[in-house]
Amino acid sequence: MSERKTDIGPPHYEQFLPPIIKENYGKWKYHEIPEPGVLKHVSESGAELYSVRAGASRLISTDFVREVCDLADKFCDGYFRFTSRNNIEFLLTDKARIEPLKKDLKELGWPVGGTGHSVTSIIHTQGWVHCHTPAIDASGPVKAVMDDLFEYFGSHQLPAQVRIALACCINMCGAVHCSDIAMCGVHRTVPKIDHQKLRHLCEIPTTIASCPTGAIRPHPDKSIKSVVVNEPRCMYCGNCYTMCPALPCFDSEKGGVALLVGGKVSNAKSPPAFSRLAVPYIPNNPPRWPETVETIRKILIKYAEGANKWERLGEWIERIGWEKFFEVCDLPFTFQHIDDYKFQAYETYRTSMHFKF
Amino acid sequence: MSKTPLLDQLESGPWPSFVTDLKRIAAKKPQVLDLLGQLERSYQEKITHWKHGGIVGVLGYGSGIIGRYSDLPDEFPGVEHFHTMRINQPSGWFYTTAALRQLCDIWDKHGSSVMNLHGATGDVIFLGCRTENLEPCFAELTAAGWDLGGSGSTFRSPSCCVGPARCEWSCYDTMEACYEITQEMQFDLHRPSYPYKYKIKFSGCPNDCVAAVARADLSVIGVWKDDIRVDQSAVQAYAGGELKPKGGGAHVDKLDVQADVVGLCPTYCMSYDGKTLKIDDRNCNHCMHCINMMPQALRPGTETGAAILLGSHAPILEGAQLSWVIQPFMVMESPYDEFKELNSRITEWWAEHGKNRERVGELILRLGMREFLEAAELPPAPQQVRIPRANPFFFWNQSDFDAEAKGRKYYQTEGFDVE
Numbered sequence: 001m002s003e004r005k006t007d008i009g010p011p012h013y014e015q016f017l018p019p020i021i022k023e024n025y026g027k028w029k030y031h032e033i034p035e036p037g038v039l040k041h042v043s044e045s046g047a048e049l050y051s052v053r054a055g056a057s058r059l060i061s062t063d064f065v066r067e068v069c070d071l072a073d074k075f076c077d078g079y080f081r082f083t084s085r086n087n088i089e090f091l092l093t094d095k096a097r098i099e100p101l102k103k104d105l106k107e108l109g110w111p112v113g114g115t116g117h118s119v120t121s122i123i124h125t126q127g128w129v130h131c132h133t134p135a136i137d138a139s140g141p142v143k144a145v146m147d148d149l150f151e152y153f154g155s156h157q158l159p160a161q162v163r164i165a166l167a168c169c170i171n172m173c174g175a176v177h178c179s180d181i182a183m184c185g186v187h188r189t190v191p192k193i194d195h196q197k198l199r200h201l202c203e204i205p206t207t208i209a210s211c212p213t214g215a216i217r218p219h220p221d222k223s224i225k226s227v228v229v230n231e232p233r234c235m236y237c238g239n240c241y242t243m244c245p246a247l248p249c250f251d252s253e254k255g256g257v258a259l260l261v262g263g264k265v266s267n268a269k270s271p272p273a274f275s276r277l278a279v280p281y282i283p284n285n286p287p288r289w290p291e292t293v294e295t296i297r298k299i300l301i302k303y304a305e306g307a308n309k310w311e312r313l314g315e316w317i318e319r320i321g322w323e324k325f326f327e328v329c330d331l332p333f334t335f336q337h338i339d340d341y342k343f344q345a346y347e348t349y350r351t352s353m354h355f356k357f
Numbered sequence: 358m359s360k361t362p363l364l365d366q367l368e369s370g371p372w373p374s375f376v377t378d379l380k381r382i383a384a385k386k387p388q389v390l391d392l393l394g395q396l397e398r399s400y401q402e403k404i405t406h407w408k409h410g411g412i413v414g415v416l417g418y419g420s421g422i423i424g425r426y427s428d429l430p431d432e433f434p435g436v437e438h439f440h441t442m443r444i445n446q447p448s449g450w451f452y453t454t455a456a457l458r459q460l461c462d463i464w465d466k467h468g469s470s471v472m473n474l475h476g477a478t479g480d481v482i483f484l485g486c487r488t489e490n491l492e493p494c495f496a497e498l499t500a501a502g503w504d505l506g507g508s509g510s511t512f513r514s515p516s517c518c519v520g521p522a523r524c525e526w527s528c529y530d531t532m533e534a535c536y537e538i539t540q541e542m543q544f545d546l547h548r549p550s551y552p553y554k555y556k557i558k559f560s561g562c563p564n565d566c567v568a569a570v571a572r573a574d575l576s577v578i579g580v581w582k583d584d585i586r587v588d589q590s591a592v593q594a595y596a597g598g599e600l601k602p603k604g605g606g607a608h609v610d611k612l613d614v615q616a617d618v619v620g621l622c623p624t625y626c627m628s629y630d631g632k633t634l635k636i637d638d639r640n641c642n643h644c645m646h647c648i649n650m651m652p653q654a655l656r657p658g659t660e661t662g663a664a665i666l667l668g669s670h671a672p673i674l675e676g677a678q679l680s681w682v683i684q685p686f687m688v689m690e691s692p693y694d695e696f697k698e699l700n701s702r703i704t705e706w707w708a709e710h711g712k713n714r715e716r717v718g719e720l721i722l723r724l725g726m727r728e729f730l731e732a733a734e735l736p737p738a739p740q741q742v743r744i745p746r747a748n749p750f751f752f753w754n755q756s757d758f759d760a761e762a763k764g765r766k767y768y769q770t771e772g773f774d775v776e
Contacts, residue, residue, distance in 0.1 A: 005499035006417055007543035010514075013448035013532050016456060017522060026521035026530070030653040033606035040604075041523055049523065057375040059484075061382040061389075062461035062470040069454035069461075082450040082474050084518065084567050110373060116606020125477065128399035129392065130425060130441065130484050132407040137399065139375045140367055147370030157608050172671035174477050178571040178679070206713065212674045239674060243714075245409035252403045265571050267563035268646040269623055272570045272679055286400040287363040309609050310621060310650075343722070344676045 018079035020049050020093050036154050037112035038098060050092040052101055054110040055121050055146070055153055058086045059129060059139045067108065075101045085121045085163075087114045113154035117161055119300070120153065122146060124166040125173045127185075133238050134168035135185030135255035136284055142166055144288040145183075145296055152300070159307035159316070162300065163264070170237055178263035180313040181296055182275045187236040188254040191247035195219070195226040202244035210243040212342075235341070257282040257292045261299060262314030273314050276322070278329070280336035295331075302329050321356050361393050363400040382470050388485060389469055391435030395427060413440055413488050415495040418547040421505025422491060438487040439469070443480040443506035444498060445514045445539065445546075448532040449522050450475060459501050467494035477572075478556065479516030480506035504543075510553050510714075512545035512704075515573075517559035518566040526648065527561030528579030528661035529689035535559045537693055538700070545704070552711030552720075555704065562657060563645045569666070569680070574717050575700065576666040576680040577689070583658035584638040585647070591654035592634045604652050618647050662688045664740075665699065668718025678718045683733065685740035699733060706732040727752070736769040 014022070024043035032040045039051040056064070068088055072080040075097050081089050088110075090101060102112055114120035122145060125131065127138030145164065152158060165176035166183040176182035198207075207227055208216045215233035219226040229247075240247045259282070263275030278299065282291045299313075306328060307316035317325045326333050339345040359365050367376045376393075383390040395406050411424030423441040430437035444460070460481065464470060469485030476482040486494060495505065506514035515538055518524070520531030538557060545551070558573035560566060562580070569576035594600040595612045602612040612618070614634065619627045626640040627647065634654075636647075648655045665687055666680035687695055707717040710724060721729045730737060760768035760775075767775040 004416070004496070006504075007547060008499060008502065008504045009540045009543055009546075010445040010447050010504060010536070011456070011502045013451055013522075013536060016447055016451040016453050021451075021522050026527075028521070028523060028525040030525055030604075030656075032601075032604040032652075035605075041525070051523070055373065057373050057378065058473050058475075059375040059379070060472060060474060061378050062465050062472065063381055064378050065457055065461050065472070065474070069458055072454050078454040080452060080454070081519070082452075084450075084516075086474065109371075111371065116603060117608050123477065126484075128405050129396050130407065130439070132405060132409050132425070134405050137396075140364075140400070143367050143370065143372055143374060143376075146372035150371045153372075156606055159608065167671075171673055172677075175568065175572040175671050177671055177677040178568065209712075210714070237673065241409070250404050255403060263571075265565045265568040267565065267644045268649055269621055269644055272565070274677060274679070284403045286403065287366045309607075310617060310646075342676050 016079070016081075018077065018091050018093075020047055021091070023047065024049070033115050033156075036118060036156055037115055039115060048093070048095070050095060050098055052090045052092065052098060052105075052112060053083065053114045054088050054090070054105050054112050055114055056086065056088055056110060057139060057143070058121075058124060059126075071101065071104060071108075074104070083114075085114070085123050087121050111150070111153055115156070117156040117158045118153055119146075119149045119158070119162045119164060122164045122166055123174050123176075125168045127168040131168060133171060133241065135187045135250075136168050136183075136257055136289075137286060138166055138168045140287055141183060141257070141289045141292060144290075144293050148293045148297055149300065158300075158304055159309055160312045162303075162313060164296070171242075176260070177274055178265045178272060179275050180261065180263065181299060182260040182263065183292060183296075184258045184260060186256055186258045186281065187238060187249045187251065188256070188281070189236060189249050189251035190229055190231045190234045191240055191249045193226060193229065194246040194248075195224055198227065198244060198246035199225040201246050207240055207244040207247070210239045212237065212239060216240060256284045257289065259292070259295060259299070262312075262317045264312050264314055269310070270312070270315050270318070275314075277337050278325075278331060280334060299329050323356055361397040364393060364397050379471065386470055388435030388439070389471060391433035392439070392469070392471070392485065395429060395433045395436055398429065398432075407439075413491065415492055415505070418505060419549045420508040420511040420547055422486075423508055425485075436485070439485040440488065440491065442468070442483040442486055442491070442494065443476065443478075443508055443514065444483065445504050445506040446475055446479050446481050446516070448517055448535045449519045450479075451522065460498075460503070463494060463497045463501065467497070478506070478513050479567075480514050505547065507546045507554075510549040510551045511547065511555070512542045512551070513554055513556045514546065515539050515542075515557040515559065516567055518561050520559070520561045524561060525652070526564065526579075526645070526657055528581055528657055529561065529663050530691075531559040531561045531577075531579070533691060534577065534689055534693060534696070537691060538697070541693075541697055551704065551708055553714045553716050555707075555717065557700070559663075563643050564649065571669050571677075571679055572671075573669060573680065574667065575703065576669060577663045577696070578666060579657075579661065579689075580643050580664050580686065581658035581661045582686060583660040585636055585641065585658060586656040587634060587636065588654050589633055592629075592651065593632075595651050595654055596631075600651070600653055602650050612650060614651075618650050621646060662686050665696075667703065668716075668721060670716045670718055674714070675719050675722065678722075680718070682738075682741050683730070683735055685738055699735075702733045727754075731770055734770055 165179040168185040259279040260275035473482035517531035517535035520527040558569035598611040626637040665684040669680040765774040
């Protein structure tokens with residue numbers, strides 16, 4: 001055991017930087033996007049770096065990674081990187097290699113794009129393939145939506161960039177809460193208490209404390225060492241299940257997809273903003289979630305038609321007003337759209353006469 | 358007949374298919390065949406088949422491994438244990454093929470060959486390891502120079518944008534800061550000692566490509582204090598259509614400098630007379646719009662550093678929060694002592710006062726911003742708020758009265774009384 005290494009941290013990044021980046025580190029002057037999926041960075045020294053961006057699944061195999069490596073060896077002297085949205089970037093110094101690389105990518109079926117005013121890869125969570133609390137799958141709906149919006153990945157035809165994200169439950173491991181369009185898996189079932197299991201598996205005070213709405217109380221019959229749920233107060237967050245496995249809130253039929261829209265993280269023009277509820281529930285419909293795919297396309301098309309140039313989706317909605325957004329997109333407005341959760345609720349109520357009919 | 362008729366429907370269409378990719382692995386790895394079988398079952402029943410958690414790990418660490426067990430182990434024995442390993446990624450997600458092939462070799466040997474590049478926090482994710490293979494896999498990873506990332510109530514693996522490695526807008530060295538802070542925090546990264554998770558993300562400019570403002574408790578966002586650098590001849594080239602807006606990344610071929618840049622400036626601090634672009638830099642709020650539109654004409658200034666923001670998290674539990682400004686400007690240079698000291702004041706205060714599973718942003722809402730700022734030794738600054746309070750319910754502490762008694766106007770923090 002004496003040789004056991006710990007706490008060494010990640011390898012130093014410098015060993016992974018191609019020579020052109022080491023030479024021009026911190027000296028980049030400007031960039032261009034000569035075509036969708038291709039970035040050109042120019043240094044103060046005059047050096048030019050080309051990055052070819054391709055879309056991939058987030059859920060991948062080592063076979064896939066080895067294929068990426070083969071391409072990077074062939075075209076980029078063995079250097080490449082991933083983006084914050086799970087795209088692959090091949091780093092080239094020789095402009096003449098772009099076309100042959102694109103040809104190989106096409107043969108492998110990896111789309112080139114994801115730059116500028118595109119719909120780039122969807123960031124997402126694990127879903128049914130690896131998570132214990134999801135309401136929906138993740139990789140499946142993402143594949144279905146990207147298949148449908150494929151034309152927007154490899155082009156710059158939208159008024160601004162559109163960032164789509166998916167979280168398979170409201171824990172939002174993918175932090176989808178600031179995306180132009182967010183899919184969020186929602187449960188709609190009150191936890192089913194397994195009293196026998198609960199008394200052996202769970203600590204009752206922590207289980208009670210875990211509920212953000214105070215819906216969980218000790219069981220009135222003290223001989224049953226368990227809890228009861230005040231059902232009307234439960235909003236199915238699953239936080240109690242995280243603390244106590246005897247409180248599952250899953251249901252084959254009631255789970256589904258909520259869509260939230262209009263968020264952003266960049267500060268350009270308008271400040272960073274949360275995504276807001278557009279559709280509270282779409283049925284869970286594997287394997288291709290057609291109603292979800294169709295609704296996202298509808299919102300995207302209405303945005304593309306209605307937005308001014310450079311307007312992000314949320315900026316478009318802010319300008320026309322949410323009442324117009326629901327009208328234009330033909331989406332029903334429901335009780336679920338009106339916030340009644342804690343401190344954020346008040347600031348969403350309208351206190352002016354600035355509204356439209 | 359295929360055993361996965363529903364998943365098979367995800368093999369068609371132009372976007373790369375994870376099903377096709379997993380199927381070829383399933384031919385070599387029986388556990389992936391079972392993974393597809395169990396996933397197909399979830400597609401039929403619309404419900405997950407993974408059991409709740411389970412504590413597994415490697416010796417001496419309390420993080421980096423997430424236990425995962427199937428609730429159908431008899432039917433799908435290959436996924437009875439299918440634990441997640443998080444491996445701390447290199448800054449900026451740069452790799453050599455040699456390094457990635459080495460990771461693949463280790464994972465093919467000890468696990469399922471299924472992975473994510475990368476997980477939501479930024480780590481390399483290995484999906485599907487049996488308990489008895491965790492320690493040997495970890496030993497090979499560390500021998501090759503890799504280490505586990507954070508999970509549970511720890512300091513999570515920090516991440517950063519590409520920064521000065523390939524971006525002209527980065528106002529500090531995000532790659533170096535991320536690496537140095539990750540190394541500094543190794544103990545807290547691997548041993549859960551916090552009330553809940555704690556994340557740091559480093560973005561080089563206010564475009565915030567790693568979503569620091571939304572996805573990190575402590576968000577470090579690059580900014581400049583002096584003037585935007587302007588190349589007037591390049592502005593003319595944009596106006597004349599020789600250069601394309603957003604470097605060509607837009608749906609518009611020719612920029613209208615007045616309408617598209619000046620007219621959309623949120624602070625109205627620019628003007629353009631057809632020849633010269635003038636910027637009143639003292640009134641610029643660093644939104645990046647004009648720079649994004651004309652990357653060959655405009656660049657951030659040279660007096661650079663970062664704004665420090667704190668508090669963001671996803672909706673669990675009190676509702677989602679974005680980080681708010683706690684220190685409007687900090688010089689970010691190695692060895693990052695000022696940043697490290699501020700970070701430890703934050704985590705110490707939170708570790709002392711935070712309830713179980715309470716994020717630092719939620720604790721501040723519970724105990725009050727003043728209490729936090731005093732603990733963090735940060736003076737009040739107008740940049741911290743969007744607008745001041747509208748109610749008259751403010752507190753006066755003894756320290757305020759003491760400052761008054763000493764003939765000073767207001768107490769700010771120890772050593773920062775307003776004369």
